[in-house]
Amino acid sequence: MKENAGFRDDFLWGGAVAAHQLEGAWREGGKGVSIADVMTAGSNESKRQITDGVQPGVYYPNHEGIDFYHRYPEDLKLMAEMGFKCFRTSIAWTRIFPNGDETSPNEEGLKFYDQLFDECLKYQIEPVITLSHFEMPYNLVTKYGGWRSRKLIDFFLNYAQTVFERYQNKVKYWMTFNEINNQANYYDPLPLLVDSGLIVQPDENIERTMYQAAHYELVASAKAVKLAHQINDDFKIGSMVAVTPIYPQTSKPADVIKAEKISQARYWFEDVQANGEYPWWLKNYQAKQNWNLDITKEDLEVLAENTVDYLGFSYYKSRCVSANPGEAPQYRYQGIKSFAPNQHLPKTEWGWEIDPEGLRIAMNWLADRYHKPQFIVENGLGAVDQVEPDGKIHDPYRIDYLKAHIEQMKLAVVEDGIDLLGYTPWGCIDLISAGTGEMSKRYGFIYVDRDDVGKGSLKRLRKDSFFWYQQVIKSNGEKL
């Protein structure tokens, strides 16, 4: 075995975005309405609302995004200037199948991505593409109840086949469903909608619905893996999970068990996608509930035979848990309500724990469990930036955050021997926050002049971190 002296020579340095958070042009080029188009603006204090269709007089920040749809040549030029080797974005499903259930695609949408990928390739920037990143057609929600319906598997595969065939000579790295495991928190309407197009119905057992919907998505993902390899042997298809290591708050065994159970509830999706089978605890749990889920023998075969080629994941933070006396033996996972403070870690302005070592922990954990190459497809700091009178943006906090994470990522590669394909920090150009709908929660190396109510010139400016990241890429991670 060769020892890892540093990052691979072909390491994919780049940045990540998602169509609905930056493209805008929500009604152009034959695009249909997506779930992101019915989500209002929010903040840390007031949650984004999901409206019943697009309502007049309501501000929907994703409708205009940062107008990347019209400005992508300028934006890619800036990314090329930073030295990007890859650019992770998604295809907006609604540009290709506006309602999701058509049989033939929208040529204008396909042409847009031809042009976008050609523009990337002009700079030797490799497109890394997510098929479904929180932006499924809204029609699939209203007409079929989202991923509650098995029919969505065929609709998704029709879409996947269309884009695999069309872009087979332009795109090699794909991912199926973005952060498919966010819906593990079925107490919150937002992840249910964005992951699976689920709007909770009165008296519904939403936990059961989540497990059913996630199963159909996992089958669709495995079938997409199969299809992709049939279309082009060189394709690499990844899963994409949000990785948040869960620490016990103390060394009390009850805290340790709770941390393990909450991890299981969040990461079983990866067990299915990477190992090809449901974990024992979940088979046992589902059987105990008498839910009678629609999981067929053929589904289980498809899952077993078509595991992913690599593990794509996002990493922003770790979380901590503390067991309460008398908690149920399953230690039910309830998102933010399940977490306890970690006194050892600072937090971002949005209350996310900053934990660079957590990234190395996560990488080791993924490596031990799944034995596949990894790709960090999101990481970064959401922060408020200030434009100085001379037009400069000094963002040392962002540089510090990324530097500390790259250092840990390097330890995972050099010391722990982990096979890491690339690193694409999130929101390399400022965009609409998925969680809050804000513009002021900025992640970018490139600043975009737009505010939380949609005002601003949309002008792009280079932040200090732009020049810092440029030398990181140039030195293949040596100059931090």
Ligand code: BG6
């Ligand atoms: C991930 C998503 O959850 O984190 C992105 O894949 C999202 O779409 C990113 O934007 C950061 O979260 P937020 O809520 O700060 O935008």
